[in-house]
Amino acid sequence: MLLQLEGIQKRFGGVTALRQGTLRVNSGEVHLLMGENGAGKSTLMKIVAGMQTADEGRLLWRGQPATFRSPRDAAEAGISMVHQESLLAPHLTVAENIFLGREPSHYGFVPRQRLMQEARHLIEQYGFPLRADMQVRELSPAGKQMVEICRAIRHGSSLLIFDEPTSSLSESETKEVFRIVAQLKTRGVGVIYITHRLEELRTIGDQVTVLRDGETVHTSALAELSMNQLIKHMVGREVSAVYQRSPIARGKVRLKVTGLSRPPLLKGIGLEVHAGEILGIGGLIGAGRTELCRAIFGIDAIAAGSIEVDGVPKRIGSPREAVAAGLAYITEDRQKTGLALGLPIGQNITLASLDRISQYGLLRQAEERAVETKFMHRLRVKAAGPKQLVGRLSGGNQQKIAIAKWLARDAGIFLFDEPTRGIDVGAKAEVFALMEELARQGAAILMVSSELPELISVADRILVMKQGCLTGELPGGCTQEQIMHLAAFKESVH
Amino acid sequence: MRSSLWQRLLPFLTLIALFVGLIIATPNFFTSTNLSSVVRQTAVINIMALGMTMVIITGGIDLSVGSILALAGCLGTMTMTSGTMTSGTMTSGYSVPAGIAVGIVVGCLAGLLNGALTTRLRINPFIVTLGTLLIIRGFALILTNGMPVQNVPKGFSFLGEGSVAGVPFVLLILLAVAAVVHVILEHTKLGRYAFAIGSNPDAAFYAGIPVKFHTTVIYGICGMLTGLAGMIESSRLMTGQPTAGQGYELPAIAAVVIGGGSLRGGEGSVVGTLIGAFIMGLLSNGCDLLGIQPFVQQATIGAVIILAVSVDELRKRI
Numbered sequence: 001m002l003l004q005l006e007g008i009q010k011r012f013g014g015v016t017a018l019r020q021g022t023l024r025v026n027s028g029e030v031h032l033l034m035g036e037n038g039a040g041k042s043t044l045m046k047i048v049a050g051m052q053t054a055d056e057g058r059l060l061w062r063g064q065p066a067t068f069r070s071p072r073d074a075a076e077a078g079i080s081m082v083h084q085e086s087l088l089a090p091h092l093t094v095a096e097n098i099f100l101g102r103e104p105s106h107y108g109f110v111p112r113q114r115l116m117q118e119a120r121h122l123i124e125q126y127g128f129p130l131r132a133d134m135q136v137r138e139l140s141p142a143g144k145q146m147v148e149i150c151r152a153i154r155h156g157s158s159l160l161i162f163d164e165p166t167s168s169l170s171e172s173e174t175k176e177v178f179r180i181v182a183q184l185k186t187r188g189v190g191v192i193y194i195t196h197r198l199e200e201l202r203t204i205g206d207q208v209t210v211l212r213d214g215e216t217v218h219t220s221a222l223a224e225l226s227m228n229q230l231i232k233h234m235v236g237r238e239v240s241a242v243y244q245r246s247p248i249a250r251g252k253v254r255l256k257v258t259g260l261s262r263p264p265l266l267k268g269i270g271l272e273v274h275a276g277e278i279l280g281i282g283g284l285i286g287a288g289r290t291e292l293c294r295a296i297f298g299i300d301a302i303a304a305g306s307i308e309v310d311g312v313p314k315r316i317g318s319p320r321e322a323v324a325a326g327l328a329y330i331t332e333d334r335q336k337t338g339l340a341l342g343l344p345i346g347q348n349i350t351l352a353s354l355d356r357i358s359q360y361g362l363l364r365q366a367e368e369r370a371v372e373t374k375f376m377h378r379l380r381v382k383a384a385g386p387k388q389l390v391g392r393l394s395g396g397n398q399q400k401i402a403i404a405k406w407l408a409r410d411a412g413i414f415l416f417d418e419p420t421r422g423i424d425v426g427a428k429a430e431v432f433a434l435m436e437e438l439a440r441q442g443a444a445i446l447m448v449s450s451e452l453p454e455l456i457s458v459a460d461r462i463l464v465m466k467q468g469c470l471t472g473e474l475p476g477g478c479t480q481e482q483i484m485h486l487a488a489f490k491e492s493v494h
Numbered sequence: 495m496r497s498s499l500w501q502r503l504l505p506f507l508t509l510i511a512l513f514v515g516l517i518i519a520t521p522n523f524f525t526s527t528n529l530s531s532v533v534r535q536t537a538v539i540n541i542m543a544l545g546m547t548m549v550i551i552t553g554g555i556d557l558s559v560g561s562i563l564a565l566a567g568c569l570g571t572m573t574m575t576s577g578t579m580t581s582g583t584m585t586s587g588y589s590v591p592a593g594i595a596v597g598i599v600v601g602c603l604a605g606l607l608n609g610a611l612t613t614r615l616r617i618n619p620f621i622v623t624l625g626t627l628l629i630i631r632g633f634a635l636i637l638t639n640g641m642p643v644q645n646v647p648k649g650f651s652f653l654g655e656g657s658v659a660g661v662p663f664v665l666l667i668l669l670a671v672a673a674v675v676h677v678i679l680e681h682t683k684l685g686r687y688a689f690a691i692g693s694n695p696d697a698a699f700y701a702g703i704p705v706k707f708h709t710t711v712i713y714g715i716c717g718m719l720t721g722l723a724g725m726i727e728s729s730r731l732m733t734g735q736p737t738a739g740q741g742y743e744l745p746a747i748a749a750v751v752i753g754g755g756s757l758r759g760g761e762g763s764v765v766g767t768l769i770g771a772f773i774m775g776l777l778s779n780g781c782d783l784l785g786i787q788p789f790v791q792q793a794t795i796g797a798v799i800i801l802a803v804s805v806d807e808l809r810k811r812i
Contacts (some may be wrong), residue, residue, distance in 0.1 A: 323702030337700050338695035342760040351690055352701040354683045361682045
């Protein structure tokens with residue numbers, strides 16, 4: 001037994017984050033830690049990694065009671081965490097980052113050659129797709145993740161914690177991470193792996209522990225558990241892994257895009273979205289799906305093409321004009337481009353519609369209050385009130401606020417870019433239900449998603465992109481293989 | 495969870511404690527002459543700090559305020575003197591308000607220039623206003639040939655030195671400015687956009703907010719208030735000094751920061767800034783009255799800035 005946690009409790013002020021955290025991890029085992037956002041996974045892992053200390057409970061490390069008071073403490077014992085957002089120095093090289101804080105030093109001097117050599121050796125040993133002399137800022141998110149893993153291995157860790165390592169990676173990059181994890185396993189390293197992506201678990205997991213509302217509710221070998229059972233443990237009620245759509249009558253064309261080009265990222269894209277329709281856009285990372293949304297929304301200038309909204313040609317050269325035309329864009333990265341995290345919930349909800357609730361520049365406060373509470377209710381936002389800061393909400397609730405901003409604006413055409421990224425199963429179902437409700441009320445919805453099962457079950461039609469071109473159209477309910485075929489193998493017509 | 499009430503009241507309590515402490519420590523403090531001199535001394539920095547508050551909320555900074563103050567003061571007083579020289583076309587009765595108006599407009603234009611440069615050229619405002627700090631100061635010196643503008647109309651002294659029913663006129667101006675800035679920040683679209691831009695400029699842009707326009711307007715307002723401060727400063731000196739206001743940007747920024755403003759943007763308030771400016775004003779006045787060396791004064795104020803910000807950071811982390 002490598003690590004054993006019993007009855008861990010942790011409170012933050014009046015909020016109990018962990019009530020009864022229990023976890024047992026063996027050497028050479030990949031242990032999945034599952035649970036909805038806010039279930040206490042991160043807090044539990046922070047306690048293991050020495051970033052926080054438990055209020056109650058026992059932590060046994062290799063059978064001995066232990067308390068880690070700092071990440072350094074934990075690292076010295078052999079525990080490292082690979083973070084979701086990379087904590088690297090972007091201007092330093094891969095080698096320098098791997099050794100950061102623990103440079104081999106010779107009377108205070110760092111021998112560059114030795115540093116490079118040792119880094120190269122490590123990289124070769126595991127077959128990381130990295131070069132020791134590259135600057136970290138030139139690396140892809142996956143590359144950065146690899147550097148973090150190297151760093152942990154180099155420190156001689158016997159337990160590695162991965163916090164959603166693949167949430168921003170493409171399929172091939174994900175495979176690369178899995179390969180490394182499998183290698184670590186054969187070398188007897190214990191791995192704790194946090195993820196929201198249900199479909200990737202089977203590939204790597206051995207054991208699974210599920211947390212719900214700060215309590216460990218299930219622990220077993222992964223093989224003994226069906227996907228639906230797993231979801232049931234996480235949400236505490238029956239939820240189907242596949243969203244059940246009900247049909248909506250299709251109305252007139254609301255958004256028509258013709259010949260949209262922005263070489264080399266977008267080439268001659270044409271599409272129509274009808275009222276009451278959810279149009280899915282599939283494709284691999286880098287196929288140009290986000291670029292398509294950005295071009296339609298006026299963020300990037302287009303070289304050619306036209307956009308019609310409700311049959312009227314529109315010149316959309318900025319988000320402001322897009323908003324005026326009735327468009328809404330729920331971006332793939334809500335923290336960077338979707339929300340003002342330091343402002344209250346209420347102010348985020350009304351941000352795009354202040355011109356409607358103000359007169360001569362003065363805000364009509366009663367009206368603003370009314371809008372805030374209306375949409376917090378309608379989207380069932382779990383928060384203390386409209387004055388709570390958005391940054392303190394869970395991923396799912398943040399996403400609801402990002403959507404509420406456009407509902408308050410009364411937008412009619414929605415561009416959803418990866419609407420379920422980093423949110424838990426329960427919130428996903430709520431987001432889909434909301435999209436369906438909008439469609440039923442006559443909105444046109446364009447949905448970009450890398451989660452193929454979601455795309456298939458939610459969209460009425462699916463357009464697939466590859467290298468900036470559309471490669472085909474599929475009906476909703478098609479198979480994943482059909483989408484992958486168009487996304488990866490189809491020769492583009494252009 | 496936001497900070498508890500007493501933590502948010504901490505700057506205010508500090509101000510009160512300082513006030514009471516000074517009443518006890520020296521009999522010369524709580525007199526109407528001394529208090530009104532504190533008000534008059536801090537009014538200029540205070541008004542500038544209110545403009546700076548808005549800029550800092552948008553995530554920007556304006557280092558050129560000291561130079562804007564000087565240029566506005568010079569051009570404002572030059573308008574007054576040119577009016578009296580060609581007497582007959584303009585009486586001194588009108589030349590004073592006209593000069594004040596010129597000073598305010600000049601400040602506003604300088605602010606708009608700062609805003610336009612940062613937003614259109616996409617240069618960091620720290621760099622832009624470091625540049626305009628030198629350019630505007632140079633311009634003021636060239637314009638006046640390095641000499642102060644003399645012979646301003648006597649009536650002009652009322653702006654900085656006058657009293658209404660025993661209350662210093664500058665205090666009334668300060669309160670009016672504070673009220674207006676407070677309303678802008680808390681109750682208008684412009685103010686809300688300022689917070690949103692400071693908190694996350696990308697999210698504001700994606701929400702369809704004309705970010706560049708509103709940022710420029712905020713710099714314009716900051717310049718305008720600085721122009722007003724420049725006219726008050728000139729009125730107290732009864733000259734237009736091209737070298738006035740050197741280094742004023744630092745106490746103005748310090749007042750905002752002591753009052754809870756964040757240089758990362760998205761945070762700041764009128765009440766906080768007023769408290770910040772008065773804490774610094776009382777400290778320096780108190781040191782004067784207690785006969786503490788001016789060198790010690792400076793060090794004390796510096797320590798207070800760091801203390802205030804560290805307390806604020808601590809509060810946010812809890």
